[in-house]
Amino acid sequence: MRPARPRHVSSLIASVPVFVFLVVPTLIVLPVAFTGSRYITFPPQQLSTEAVTGFFRDQAWMSALSASLQAAGVAVVIAVLLGGTAAVALHGRTFPGKAAITGLLLAPMIVPAVVLALAFYQFFISVGMVGTVLPIGLAHAVLAVPYAFLTVRASLAGLNPALVRSASSLGAGAFSVMRFVYLPVIRPGLVAGALFAFSVSIDETVIALFLQSPNATTLPVKMFTDIQYNLTPKIAVSSAMLVTVATLGLLVQVCFTIRRRSVARLLPLTAPEQTG
């Protein structure tokens, strides 16, 4: 493609430390999870699976893991159903107010997490929903719906709306149109949307922190609380699990991108979480 171009070795070499800076801190949690001592040192002095087995025997960490998975389950189901139906409903239609509706659907992405956290905190107290994982799952669903909406909308981009009308005019009912026209097209979008929703929920900390209770403390909240006292190998085990989830998400995304031969299409969707 670019035959006459020099290889730009100097910028490549200059970028190596930046790539290391970017990637290595994420990966060091994996060896740290296998630290033998009670306190963390890196590189670890001796390797052992003590922290890993200790993590899975620890009541508090297991309850945090279960809270996280429950919240993520609620978020994924709601996000995929509502984001998916919204994308199908808006596909190929122009009407006054469409921009406003799209804006509303995407709005949760731009409101800072701490603002949402405070709003949810006051709201769930006022309706008496406290002390369970459900409000956390619902709050995460609010955050995740835009991602599912965007992934499904992206998968619909190649579907000519006239195809839907042809199917209808040939006698297909609403259900058949959904089953045989829309579903095959949006399936990758639904999978990607579910993945994003899961990633958003499993990493989300601020809202879960505000909505936490003794029975509903998610993994990141437990990590956040523990980090402020001590850096223990169990936090590293939890981090290693989250990195594994991240890697799986990344692999799926890379496969999608390669299959579609389009990096650009997934670009706006590459941000599963936006609060640090």
Added chain:
Amino acid sequence: MTSTVTPAAATASASAGAGAPRRRRRPRGTWLLLLAPVLAFDAVLFLTPLGKLVAASTHDHAYQRVLKDPLVSRSLLNTFEISALSTLATVVLGYLLAVVIWRRGPLARVILFALVLLPFWTGVLVKNFAWAVLLQDNGLVNTALQGLGVTDAPLALLHDRFAVVLGMVHYLLPYAVFPIFAALAAIDDRLELAARSLGAGEASIFRRIILPLTVPGVSAAGLLVFIISTGFFITPVVLGGPGDMMIANQIDFYARQLTDFAGASALALLLTVIVSVLVAIYQRILRAGGEYEAG
């Protein structure tokens, strides 16, 4: 929007349906039925909580009160300083990564993109924890510095502004790479070839062609990164000290320590207004660039 009905296709399908003996058209209201659940969900669980937040902020002269609080002005100043510093560093490093990825072939691009995307998929706590491990007194960075003879005693690297900015740049870097890459990818290859055939060197090609053409991408990246920076909450707590609290931490302090919900809500709305203005500018830049849709 992604697609619109072409008039020709619409008439074609309408006339095809007109002559059919048995017309079972898709009921007109189906799409409204599909849209209703998400609108109801957002009305109850998104707009209502935000509405309550707005209502709460109007009580007890909250705005006058928080704006007079010296802690609030301090945290606003911190937010601006930390965000500006992080944004500057992120954009410079992001530009370097974007250029390097752009210069490679298709396969190398996918691999390098994957390296950028892995931290993107990782949550903030994992990254902050990793930095805390690296920067602690007996961490890798201090061990290396002592090994190199730079310092005798471990340096206190953690719990200061340097650690916060470092953690934030690490978190934000991928957000800068993508818009800048999109701007680079939009450059017509022939411009560079033409410049080279006319005798331009690498430096002048970069300065006079590539840099000017990527200004919209860079400003979009900078604004996006700045927007995300202003909402940081976790990193200042985990990596920062007491003097590095940002506006999000101040909201948390009002809500959970002082249980002053009116004050917390007023601050939250202040942050939302600032972010919304920046987002509006960001979308204007994107539309002017026309390359990279916000979603």
